[in-house]
Every structure is written in structure tokens, then in C-alpha cells.
Amino acid sequence: MLLFQGQQFVILPNSEGSYLGYLTRLIEKNGGHLISSVEDETGSGLATIDSSTIVLLNSSFVDENFNLIQENFLLRELRPFNISLWNFIKENNLKCIDIKDISIFIKNKKFDLNLVQLVNIEGHSVFKLNDGVTTVQTIKSEGTNNSSDEKILESKSESESESESESESESESESESESESESESESESESESESESESETDIEIDVNRKTKGNNDRIVNPLAKLARKYKVEGDTFRARSYNLAILSIDKYTLPITSGIQAQKEIPNIGPSIAKKIQRILDTGTLPGLEQASEQFDSLQYFSTCHGVGSETAKRWNSLKLDSFKDVLEKFPNEFAVEWPILFGWSYYEDWQKKIPRSVCAKYLQIVEDELFLLDPDFKVELQGSFNRGLPECGDLDLLFYKPGCDDLNVLCRTIEEIAIRLYKKSFVKCFLQLTEQIEKVFGNQVRERLAKIRLTENKPKKFNLAPRIKKALLGVQLQEPISIEPHNEIVELKDNDKFMSLSNEDTSKYDYCRRMDFFICKWSELGSSRIHFTGSSEYNRWMRLKAIEKGMKMTQHGLFKDDRLLESFNEKKIFELLDIEYVEPQLRNQVNKRQKK
DNA sequence: TGGCGGTACTG
DNA sequence: CAGTAC
DNA sequence: GCCA
Numbered sequence: 157m158l159l160f161q162g163q164q165f166v167i168l169p170n171s172e173g174s175y176l177g178y179l180t181r182l183i184e185k186n187g188g189h190l191i192s193s194v195e196d197e198t199g200s201g202l203a204t205i206d207s208s209t210i211v212l213l214n215s216s217f218v219d220e221n222f223n224l225i226q227e228n229f230l231l232r233e234l235r236p237f238n239i240s241l242w243n244f245i246k247e248n249n250l251k252c253i254d255i256k257d258i259s260i261f262i263k264n265k266k267f268d269l270n271l272v273q274l275v276n277i278e279g280h281s282v283f284k285l286n287d288g289v290t291t292v293q294t295i296k297s298e299g300t301n302n303s304s305d306e307k308i309l310e311s312k313s314e315s316e317s318e319s320e321s322e323s324e325s326e327s328e329s330e331s332e333s334e335s336e337s338e339s340e341s342e343s344e345s346e347s348e349s350e351s352e353s354e355s356e357t358d359i360e361i362d363v364n365r366k367t368k369g370n371n372d373r374i375v376n377p378l379a380k381l382a383r384k385y386k387v388e389g390d391t392f393r394a395r396s397y398n399l400a401i402l403s404i405d406k407y408t409l410p411i412t413s414g415i416q417a418q419k420e421i422p423n424i425g426p427s428i429a430k431k432i433q434r435i436l437d438t439g440t441l442p443g444l445e446q447a448s449e450q451f452d453s454l455q456y457f458s459t460c461h462g463v464g465s466e467t468a469k470r471w472n473s474l475k476l477d478s479f480k481d482v483l484e485k486f487p488n489e490f491a492v493e494w495p496i497l498f499g500w501s502y503y504e505d506w507q508k509k510i511p512r513s514v515c516a517k518y519l520q521i522v523e524d525e526l527f528l529l530d531p532d533f534k535v536e537l538q539g540s541f542n543r544g545l546p547e548c549g550d551l552d553l554l555f556y557k558p559g560c561d562d563l564n565v566l567c568r569t570i571e572e573i574a575i576r577l578y579k580k581s582f583v584k585c586f587l588q589l590t591e592q593i594e595k596v597f598g599n600q601v602r603e604r605l606a607k608i609r610l611t612e613n614k615p616k617k618f619n620l621a622p623r624i625k626k627a628l629l630g631v632q633l634q635e636p637i638s639i640e641p642h643n644e645i646v647e648l649k650d651n652d653k654f655m656s657l658s659n660e661d662t663s664k665y666d667y668c669r670r671m672d673f674f675i676c677k678w679s680e681l682g683s684s685r686i687h688f689t690g691s692s693e694y695n696r697w698m699r700l701k702a703i704e705k706g707m708k709m710t711q712h713g714l715f716k717d718d719r720l721l722e723s724f725n726e727k728k729i730f731e732l733l734d735i736e737y738v739e740p741q742l743r744n745q746v747n748k749r750q751k752k
Numbered sequence: 753t754g755g756c757g758g759t760a761c762t763g
Numbered sequence: 764c765a766g767t768a769c
Numbered sequence: 770g771c772c773a
Contacts, residue, residue, distance in 0.1 A: 383771080392756060396770030425771050464767050492763060493767095539769095553767085587768090588761065619762065626760070626769075672769070692757085692769085699757045710758055711769095 158187025159267050164209040166191045167255065169217075169230050169516070179258060179524070187260075205241070207248050212255040213275055214523075222254070224277040245277070250690055252277050259531045371404050371411050377441045378404075381431075386448060387454035389465030397673070399423040402415055402745070412436070453477060459646045461499030461506060461587070461670075478651045483608055490608060494618070495587045497604040501657040502585075502630055505667040507645035509547035514637050518671065521633075522583055525573055526555070533557045533569060538674070539686035544741040547641065550670035551631075554688050559678050566675040567623040574627045574673060584657075584668050587628035589618050607655060627673035636664035680712050682726035687711035694743040701733050707734070 165188055167180070180190055191204055219225045228737050231242065245252070252275040261267050403423045404411070411417050414433030418424050424432070431441055450472060457468035460479070466467035471489070479500050490496060499506070510518075519537050523631045526533050536542075539552030555570050571592060577583040578596055585600065586593050598618065648656060659666055676684035687695060688711070702709035707716045713723030714732055722728045731735040738747060 381770095390770085393770045395756080396772095399771080424770065427770060462767070466766060495762085495767095550769095621761070624761085628761095628768080674769085687758090688769085690769095696757050703757090708758085712759090 159261060160186045160188030162187070162189075163267065164189045164191060164204075164206070165212055166205065166209055166241075167212045167214070169214060179255060179527075180478075182262065183258065196401060205244065207250060209250055210269075211245055211250050211252040212258065213252050213277075214255060214520075218254040218275050222273040222275050224252070224275055227277075235357045256527060256531050259527070275322065303685050322629065347666065351679045357711070371407065374411060374435050374441070375401050375404055377435055377444060378428070378431070380444055383443070383455070387458050387465055387468060388450060389469070397428070400428050413648065433474065456646060456649070460503055462493055462496035463499065478649045480651045481654070487608075491605075494601050494605065497601075497608070497655070498585045498587065499628060500652065500655050501604065502668045503648045505651070505658050506550075506630070506670050507643075508667050509549060509641045509643045510551065510669055511547055511637075511639045512545065514639060515541050515548055515551055517633065517637070518631065518669065519553070522553060522573065525576055525580075528571075529573060529576070530557070530569065531637055536685075537687065539690060542689045542740045543691065543744050545744065547643070549656055550672060552672050552674065552688055554684060555673060555675045556678055556681055556684075561677040561679050563625070563675075563677070564623070566677070567625060570627050570673040570675055571624055574629060577631070581634065582631055583604055583629050583671075584632050585630040587630075588621055588624055588625055590621050594618060602623075625675060629671045629673065631671045632668045633666050636666040638665070640665055641667075676711070678724075680723045682711045682729055683709070684711050685726055686729065689740045689743060691744055693746055697746040698733065698735065701735060705733065707733070 217230050259274040382394045385394035400423045403421050407421050414429035417432050418429035453472045454468045457463050536554045538554045540548040586597050699709045714729050716723045727737050
């Protein structure tokens with residue numbers, strides 16, 4: 157008698173991509189029947205599902221207390237026709253388990269649901285915010301079926317798990333006091349954030365800001381200045397300009413004079429006010445045009461991973477205008493910092509945004525490999541994905557293991573995972589070296605060096621880190637993805653194309669992506685999640701709050717006088733800082749109205 | 753006038 | 764230490 | 770660059 161004989165399973169959000177191949181084969185080998193996702197829109201596939209079907213949930217949607225998390229993300233990964241499947245599951249109370257728990261049955265050689273913890277999928281919508289308002293914030297990526305989305309999401313959430321119930325309840329108590337303090341601006345109604353979520357661009361990337369509003373002719377020159385200062389390495393000045401721009405965007409009235417702007421808009425001081433007046437008078441700013449040539453040069457170089465403002469300025473002042481130029485005139489510039497070679501090789505790929513629907517595929521691959529290595533380990537997508545953005549610049553993966561604070565185990569694991577995935581050709585390159593990584597990857601570094609004829613100068617002596625707390629990688633899917641990113645990028649000059657490792661076939665979109673592995677101790681899960689979810693602006697703002705209160709906030713926790721106050725419980729950290737807890741989706745920009 | 757987030761990795 | 768990146 |  158086979159283990160899963162006669163038992164039906166369905167994998168959510170999907171089992172496609174063959175990355176779950178290992179598990180599906182395992183199940184089928186043991187006599188289980190796997191319902192492939194319902195592939196037609198008629199819903200007829202539902203007929204094959206009955207109340208005894210077991211739902212296998214992708215582990216990234218299950219938290220340590222076996223509650224469903226990130227239901228909105230789950231729904232987004234489901235195809236439109238599978239939304240009804242999800243409805244069916246909820247209505248009929250189908251049993252859900254974490255897909256990783258399949259291993260428990262295998263281990264015990266027994267299929268018995270008592271062996272595992274069922275996942276609680278009721279009443280755990282992330283749309284439940286602290287203020288008790290059910291926020292249906294739909295991210296406007298592919299808006300095919302918003303209506304059905306919302307219907308499901310309105311399921312109210314009274315049954316909270318006890319683990320978070322205390323923090324919930326007390327933040328509720330003070331929520332009403334603040335409701336009137338901020339009247340007009342953006343927060344008013346959530347539905348509105350869907351229609352113009354464009355305003356929530358990251359502070360770094362207002363390059364692609366849309367033209368809107370009267371104040372745009374003022375903002376554009378300022379944005380240019382911000383980018384200019386950024387590539388010049390004057391980050392504080394650049395940041396000031398960006399903050400000013402965000403403030404102008406929030407200011408709904410037309411700007412008629414510099415003085416007015418300085419008086420009424422925050423983050424605008426005498427200098428920017430003067431520039432605004434100049435723009436109002438003449439339509440532009442002096443110096444922008446003639447500076448643009450230098451700007452192009454600096455931008456061209458510093459777009460490459462590993463090249464920052466200082467290197468870019470140095471190369472620019474040496475009158476170099478391409479990487480090849482640098483190579484020919486100053487070959488030693490490359491002899492030392494080999495990661496730059498990969499930045500050069502994937503120059504264009506690494507600028508391409510990743511549609512969030514694709515991100516899940518990348519996660520899946522890592523998850524499957526991690527499961528084989530240690531099924532107790534967890535990995536989560538952080539960064540812009542976690543904040544719900546429709547496109548991500550890179551993928552930030554946070555690894556941890558419940559109960560494990562051992563840095564050696566954690567470091568070793570991400571290193572091993574990365575190496576295994578390199579052998580499977582998913583990982584294309586590493587940006588640091590350890591002894592182990594050098595063994596498999598060293599030759600490719602040497603190959604890149606040989607490509608620019610530097611092999612002789614620097615035989616094969618690399619600095620090897622004893623262990624790595626984070627792994628910076630380039631990764632690539634085997635099968636092309638049929639979704640095209642559409643952001644603008646800085647193009648590699650023809651002279652420099654000979655180093656490119658991008659796929660020649662531009663009809664396929666299997667770009668190389670930047671992926672970062674991070675680890676955190678179990679005891680630091682909360683502060684790490686805050687840190688890696690970002691955004692960077694949000695982190696800055698939060699850490700500033702900590703400073704104001706005489707505390708210090710890092711990815712390792714919240715401290716006062718070097719004493720740890722809290723690092724595990726995310727909500728508690730917010731509480732200690734007197735900040736209202738907000739879901740990751742609302743951390744794309746700083747929310748001016750913190751309460752209490 | 754000093755401060756601007758705090759940490760990890762490389763050479 | 765400076766430089767770069769997260 | 771702006772702000773405390």
C-alpha cells in the first residue's frame with residue numbers, strides 16, 4: 157500500500173514551472189493524485205476537487221504559527237480561474253498544510269494528518285490593519301480580476317492568533333484619536349491609492365515619474381539636479397533634492413513663487429527656493445545643460461555594479477569614456493576588483509526590472525533547493541517584492557531557521573545553497589568569494605580576467621572570506637519568461653559589448669537577475685524583516701525616530717544604551733518606537749502621520 | 753554649526 | 764582606511 | 770541641500 161494511495165492534492169499558488177518537480181514526483185510516486193491547476197476558465201476543473209482534497213500551501217505563505225500570511229500575495233499569484241478555486245477551498249473548509257510538511261509523512265512512513273499542523277486560513281488577511289479598517293489596496297499590476305479579489309478579501313478577521321493579539325488590541329485603542337489630525341492629503345481613502353499609486357515611486361527612481369500636475373516643470377529640473385549630485389557622490393545634497401521633490405508632489409496647490417514654496421512646503425530652504433524662482437522666471441536652470449556631458453559619463457560608469465561615484469569621477473577625469481577605454485589605458489583599474497567584471501558583463505540585464513509574478517518562480521527554485529538541504533529552514537522574499545511593488549529591481553531573500561541562532565549554520569547554509577544552485581546553472585555568478593565558492597567559481601572569474609587579458613598579471617590569488625553573512629548573486633532562469641519589463645535602462649556602448657554575457661536572443665526575456673541572500677538569527681527575525689523589507693527611506697526614517705528617543709535601531713534589533721530592547725517581535729519594535737505598525741505595502745514611502 | 757541609517761565586505 | 768553595496 |  158502506497159503512502160498517499162487514493163489521496164488528492166492541489167498545490168497553491170501553483171505547481172507550474174517544474175521547480176516543484178521534486179515534490180510532485182514524490183507525491184505521485186507514493187500513489188497520491190495531484191490535481192494540476194485548473195487550466196480553463198470555465199471552472200469545470202472544480203468538479204474534480206472534493207472536500208477530501210488536501211491543499212498544499214507554498215511555505216512562503218505560512219508563518220511559524222501555521223497561519224496563512226500574505227493572502228493578498230497568494231491571490232495575486234493565482235490565475236484568475238484559480239481564484240474561484242480559492243473560494244471553494246475557503247467555503248468548504250478544505251484542509252490546508254504547509255507543503256514542506258509532506259516530508260513529515262515520508263519520514264514517518266505514514267499519511268496521518270495528526271502528524272502535522274493544519275494551516276489556519278480563515279480570518280488571516282493581511283488587509284486587516286491596526287486601525288480596524290479593512291484596507292483593500294490592490295496593486296495595479298495586472299488588474300484582470302479586481303472585483304473577485306476584493307470580494308474574497310473582505311472576509312473579516314476576528315479570529316486572531318494569540319501570538320499577535322495583544323499588540324493588535326492595544327494599538328486599536330488609540331487609533332481613533334489620530335483619525336482627524338490629518339485631514340486632506342493622500343491617506344483619505346484607500347481606493348484612491350489604487351488609481352494613482354504611481355505617486356508612490358521610490359525616492360531613488362523618480363526618473364520614471366509621470367508628468368502630472370502644474371508643478372512638474374519645477375520638479376523636472378530639480379530631479380535632474382538630484383541625479384547629478386547622486387552620481388557625483390554628494391548623497392546628502394541629492395537626498396535633500398529628492399525630499400524636496402516628494403514634498404512638492406504632495407503639495408496640491410500651484411507654486412507661484414520661490415518664497416511661497418519655501419514658506420509653505422517642507423524640505424525647501426533658501427537655495428531650492430531661489431532655484432524655483434529661477435525656473436518660474438526663465439523656465440530652466442543655468443548650468444544644467446553644460447553639466448550634462450559629465451553627467452552622462454558619470455552615470456554610464458556608475459551604473460555598473462561595483463563602480464561608485466569615486467571610481468566614476470576618476471575615470472571621467474582621466475578622459476575615459478568606455479570600459480574598454482579604461483582597460484586599454486589603465487588595465488590595473490580592473491586587476492583589483494574582479495566583481496566589476498560581472499557588473500560589466502551583466503550591465504544591461506541588471507537594470508531590467510522583474511515583474512512580481514516572475515519573482516515567485518525565482519523564489520520557488522531556491523525554496524526547493526533549500527528544502528532538500530534542510531526542510532526546517534525558511535526563506536522569504538523581502539525588499540520591494542514584500543512591499544507589493546508590481547516590479548522589483550532585484551530579489552532579496554531572507555533565510556532563517558526557527559530556533560537557530562548559530563551564525564555558522566546560517567552562513568554555511570546560504571553558501572551551500574548558492575553553490576548547489578550554481579551547479580544547477582541557476583546561479584550565474586557570485587560577487588564574493590569564499591574557499592568553497594572559489595572552488596566552483598574561481599575558474600569563471602579567471603575566464604573573465606582572461607577575456608580582458610589580465611590573467612598574467614594576477615594569476616589566481618583571490619581574497620577569500622572565511623564565511624559570508626550575505627551572498628550577492630546573479631541568477632537566471634532556464635526557461636524564458638514571456639513577460640517583458642519596460643523600464644528604461646542605460647545602454648552599454650558598442651565598444652563595451654564584447655564583455656556582455658546577456659542572452660543574444662532578445663526575443664526571450666531570460667535576463668540575468670540580481671539576487672541577494674541574507675541570513676538572520678531566529679532571535680532577530682523581527683528586526684531583520686523590518687530592515688530587509690525597507691524601503692531604505694523607511695529605514696532611515698525609522699532609525700531617526702530611534703535616535704530621537706535615545707535608542708539605536710539596526711537589523712539586529714532595537715537598542716538603548718547598548719542594551720537590547722527587542723529584536724524578535726516586529727510589532728513590539730514599532731510599539732517601543734511609538735510608531736504605528738503599518739504593513740509592508742505602506743512602507744514604500746515615509747508616512748508623515750505617525751501617531752501617538 | 754554639525755548631522756544626515758547602520759552594517760558587511762573588499763582591497 | 765576608503766569605497767561600494769545592502 | 771535642509772533641519773534642529
